[in-house]
Amino acid sequence: MRARRGQKAILAARKAFDEGPWRKTTAQDRGKFLFKIGDLIRANAKALAELEVRNMGKPLAEAEYDVADAANCFEFYGGLATKLHGETMSVPANSLSFVVREPVGVCGQIIPWNYPLLMAAWKLAPALAAGCTVVLKPSELTPLTALELAKLILEAGLPAGVVNIVTGPGKDAGEELAESPLVDKIAFTGGTVTGRKIAIAATGNLKKTTLELGGKNPNIVFADADFESAVDGALFAAFANQGEVCSAGSRLLVEKSIHKKFVAAMLAKIPKIKLGHGLTPGVKMGPLVSAAHREKVEAYIAIGKKEAKLVCGGGRPKGLEAGNFVEPTIFDDATPSMRIAREEIFGPVMTVIPFKDENEAVRIANDSDYGLAAGVWTLNVNRGIRVLKELRAGITWLNTYHPTFNEMPWGGYKQSGNGRELGLYGIQAYLETKQININLDEAPLGWY
Numbered sequence: 001m002r003a004r005r006g007q008k009a010i011l012a013a014r015k016a017f018d019e020g021p022w023r024k025t026t027a028q029d030r031g032k033f034l035f036k037i038g039d040l041i042r043a044n045a046k047a048l049a050e051l052e053v054r055n056m057g058k059p060l061a062e063a064e065y066d067v068a069d070a071a072n073c074f075e076f077y078g079g080l081a082t083k084l085h086g087e088t089m090s091v092p093a094n095s096l097s098f099v100v101r102e103p104v105g106v107c108g109q110i111i112p113w114n115y116p117l118l119m120a121a122w123k124l125a126p127a128l129a130a131g132c133t134v135v136l137k138p139s140e141l142t143p144l145t146a147l148e149l150a151k152l153i154l155e156a157g158l159p160a161g162v163v164n165i166v167t168g169p170g171k172d173a174g175e176e177l178a179e180s181p182l183v184d185k186i187a188f189t190g191g192t193v194t195g196r197k198i199a200i201a202a203t204g205n206l207k208k209t210t211l212e213l214g215g216k217n218p219n220i221v222f223a224d225a226d227f228e229s230a231v232d233g234a235l236f237a238a239f240a241n242q243g244e245v246c247s248a249g250s251r252l253l254v255e256k257s258i259h260k261k262f263v264a265a266m267l268a269k270i271p272k273i274k275l276g277h278g279l280t281p282g283v284k285m286g287p288l289v290s291a292a293h294r295e296k297v298e299a300y301i302a303i304g305k306k307e308a309k310l311v312c313g314g315g316r317p318k319g320l321e322a323g324n325f326v327e328p329t330i331f332d333d334a335t336p337s338m339r340i341a342r343e344e345i346f347g348p349v350m351t352v353i354p355f356k357d358e359n360e361a362v363r364i365a366n367d368s369d370y371g372l373a374a375g376v377w378t379l380n381v382n383r384g385i386r387v388l389k390e391l392r393a394g395i396t397w398l399n400t401y402h403p404t405f406n407e408m409p410w411g412g413y414k415q416s417g418n419g420r421e422l423g424l425y426g427i428q429a430y431l432e433t434k435q436i437n438i439n440l441d442e443a444p445l446g447w448y
């Protein structure tokens, strides 16, 4: 029989929820715990950021941003813990009828390797604010910062069993969480293929499921955009975090009249994306997370070379043989039906597709199985808002790309997942809804 490494953790979370103090801890105290965790993250920010660089390879400046954002996330939900509330309804009976919100129970949370600490924060903070207990499984490729966070959570004084971290491969530890009848809810961030498996595994006890999956996100540049901002934004959209981002602007749609000039301007800036160890000052792009993932990205580059025009990168940078580096890569003159325009590559590979007008841009942008994020660049505000409204995506930006706020809902349309994380929306998935009806009459109902 297959080893069930998470059983102890699941039982601990079950006990802490069913019998333990957490569910009965007041919202004020839950909030205070979350603020304490935020404080501890800030107090250890430097060490956490450096560890995150070693954990997954991203440049230090990006890791520092993630750490600050993780602290913000705990603080946001720390504040929200005391603002959760139900409502009273007028019903056609002599009844006091109202709705209360209660924690869902034991939550299995499976997170990926691209934002290991931040994803742990996104998952843990709303669950704890709601009063749930948790078993969190980081990717086996990047467990280090989640384990450090667990130490800080212990230091914050959370009762035993409330937060449990299980390391190990997805096939084992992750599957167990998705299948276990003792787990009430599963929250997953990662690839669409894995997300589908988890959704199926979770049907055994009809767990509540939220999935934050992949994207092939369009970033649309109109000829009337601020040219310099759009060039910078297009590169950042595609290459931040080595392109290992679910919301990466990996499909760049450029209006034909500026297309050649725009690509030339991007190529002129590419040398500024310095590759190297994330802790080396000035480095803007680190290695990919693993050798296996680099092979996957390189297989897509080989496909791209047959489909479109490689205008930069495509290889391994010289002098960096020790890491899983891939050069920032741009394919130009692509068409929407190509594989590099449709499939998530999840690496530093941008696919440029020229378009002739607004209608065509919207059509190409929406012609995708995914619907996570999208960007639009234009100084015509009417057009900007018109196009954003047409886009079938859950996260959209006008004249910027990538800023993410703990206050705003995060998630996708179509096969980019279901449910929303973050903001007021993100806590809903951790709350049950109960109706309470109190009969105000004293006479029997008189049915029989």
Ligand code: NDP
Residues within 6 Å of the ligand: 110, 111, 112, 113, 114, 137, 138, 139, 140, 141, 168, 169, 170, 171, 173, 174, 175, 176, 178, 189, 190, 191, 192, 194, 195, 197, 198, 212, 213, 214, 215, 245, 246, 296, 344, 345, 346
């Ligand atoms: P996965 O989606 O497979 O991994 C995400 C998490 O799920 C990890 O913790 C992983 O564990 C776990 N997992 C894997 N298989 C199972 C399973 N059967 N049951 C339960 N949990 C499981 O990412 P990959 O590393 O395989 O990457 C594949 C592709 O997914 C990438 O190339 C990219 O396209 C996409 N991706 C998207 C992300 C996003 O943010 N939307 C993040 C990461 C990847 P472990 O790693 O320990 O095996």
